[in-house]
Amino acid sequence: MKYGAHIYLWTDRWSDASxxxxxxxxxxxxDYVELAAGDDVHFTPALTRRRAEALGLExxxxxxxxxxxxxDISSPDPAHRRKGVAWHRGILDLCGELGxxxxxxxxxxxxxxxxxxxxPHECHARVAEGLHELAACAAQRGVRxxxxxxxxxxxxVANTPEQALRLIEMAGHPNLAALLDTWHMIxxxxxxxxxxxxxxxxxxxxxxxxSDRGAPGGDLVPWGALFGALAQVGFDGYMALExxxxxLPGFALRRGVFRDLCPDGDEFVRRGLEFLKSQGGKGR
Numbered sequence: 001m002k003y004g005a006h007i008y009l010w011t012d013r014w015s016d017a018s019x020x021x022x023x024x025x026x027x028x029x030x031d032y033v034e035l036a037a038g039d040d041v042h043f044t045p046a047l048t049r050r051r052a053e054a055l056g057l058e059x060x061x062x063x064x065x066x067x068x069x070x071x072d073i074s075s076p077d078p079a080h081r082r083k084g085v086a087w088h089r090g091i092l093d094l095c096g097e098l099g100x101x102x103x104x105x106x107x108x109x110x111x112x113x114x115x116x117x118x119x120p121h122e123c124h125a126r127v128a129e130g131l132h133e134l135a136a137c138a139a140q141r142g143v144r145x146x147x148x149x150x151x152x153x154x155x156x157v158a159n160t161p162e163q164a165l166r167l168i169e170m171a172g173h174p175n176l177a178a179l180l181d182t183w184h185m186i187x188x189x190x191x192x193x194x195x196x197x198x199x200x201x202x203x204x205x206x207x208x209x210x211s212d213r214g215a216p217g218g219d220l221v222p223w224g225a226l227f228g229a230l231a232q233v234g235f236d237g238y239m240a241l242e243x244x245x246x247x248l249p250g251f252a253l254r255r256g257v258f259r260d261l262c263p264d265g266d267e268f269v270r271r272g273l274e275f276l277k278s279q280g281g282k283g284r
Contacts, residue, residue, distance in 0.1 A: 003273060004032035004060065004240040006207075009265035012244075012251040013065065015043050022051050028269045032058035032101070034240050037091045038065015045097035053099070060205075060238065061095045062105040063088070073130030074109040074123045074157050081130060084110075088134050096141035102204065102238070103138060104146035104179050107131070108167055109157035117156055119163060127157060128170035135173035146204045148179040151187040159188045161195040168202060177204035181242070182221045186211045192222050196229035205238035206230075208276060213243045214261040215268050217275035227279040241272040 005028075007014055010021050014035045025033050033052070052059050070080045071087035088107060095103050105111070108127045131147070138145040149164040158164045161180065168176045178199050182192075184207075189195050196203060206226075210219035217223070244252040247263045262268045 001236050002031040002058070002238050003276065004030050004034055004058075004238060005265070005269050005272075006034045006062075006240055006242040007036065008064070008244050009241065009262060009268055010245055012248055013041055014048075015041075016047055018043070019047060019051050022048070022055055022057055024266065025269075026055040026057055028266060029273060030057065030269065032060055032238060032240070034060040034062055034104075034242070035098075035100075036064025037061050037094060038063065038067055040066040045094060049098050059098050059100040060240070061091060061098065061100045061103045063091060063107065063111070064105070067110065069110055069113060072110040072113065073107070073134075074127045076123070076126075081126060085130050085133055089137050092134065092138050092141055092143060095138070095143045100143055102144040102146050102177075104205065105148050106150050106155055106158070107134065107145065108147050108164075109155050111150060111154050113155065114152065115156045119159075120166070121157060123157060124167060124170060127167055128172075131167060131171035131176060132173045135171060135175040139173075139175040144177055144204060145173075145175055146177045146179050148181055148207070149184065149188070150181065151184045153187070154184070161189065161198050165198060165202070176202075178202050179205045179207065181207035182216070182226070183207070183209050183211065183213055183242075186220060191225075193225040193229035193232075196226065196233060196235070200233050203233065203235060203237065205240065207240055207242045208272065209241065209243050212259070212261065213257050215243075215271045215275070216241070217271070223275075223279055231280060239276060241269055241276075243268065
């Protein structure tokens with residue numbers, strides 16, 4: 001298993017000035033770092049790639065920065081879907097420059113856009129078409145395309161593992177995989193073990209944080225059942241600690257975290273890694 005952390009544990013936006021955080025991540029014993037891309041995120045890919053490679057760190061990208069609402073492959077508007085595909089292709093180009101192993105997130109829609117509608121959604125057919133195109137584009141760049149179901153408060157397109165699996169099956173491309181997020185699952189899933197088993201070999205990674213968005217351990221997530229199922233399916237993929245740094249002015253508040261859950265990203269990683277490895281995962 002490879003352990004990582006989202007850069008949001010330390011900073012609200014990746015830049016060339018953030019490079020020392022990669023040294024910090026490696027010193028903490030992490031195997032990879034997840035960076036968030038967006039129209040407001042600007043840095044020199046070659047510098048980040050060289051520093052990560054020198055440290056033996058892998059990179060993962062996700063759409064966490066400024067993401068125009070009309071760049072949405074689930075939209076009923078064909079122009080918005082075309083803009084969505086083009087926007088994600090731009091990030092995939094960035095992934096290629098970085099040597100990133102995956103581009104992961106709510107790529108099937110637009111995080112924060114929630115239409116009040118019941119599943120199954122008629123938008124799934126058009127989403128699958130966009131995902132197929134993006135998965136092929138990602139494959140050309142040596143990048144895995146990974147979709148992450150999110151709670152009903154963030155999206156209406158894919159809230160459950162079953163819905164994400166349906167999209168993957170409909171898209172029909174071998175470069176598509178899935179990621180489970182323990183926090184989003186707490187709102188939508190009653191049986192974590194069944195969710196893991198349903199994905200099987202399609203499960204690329206896990207975002208690990210507590211049910212309150214804090215460090216994992218001592219919370220409501222059924223960690224024993226989760227790790228038992230991960231062992232059962234032979235999972236040896238990517239597991240990232242994720243939340244928002246609460247010492248940065250306004251950052252966590254804008255993301256909906258109102259308690260001081262991560263004032264120190266280093267300490268969050270130390271506590272999180274100790275707990276996750278105690279659950280049976282293998283360290284470096």
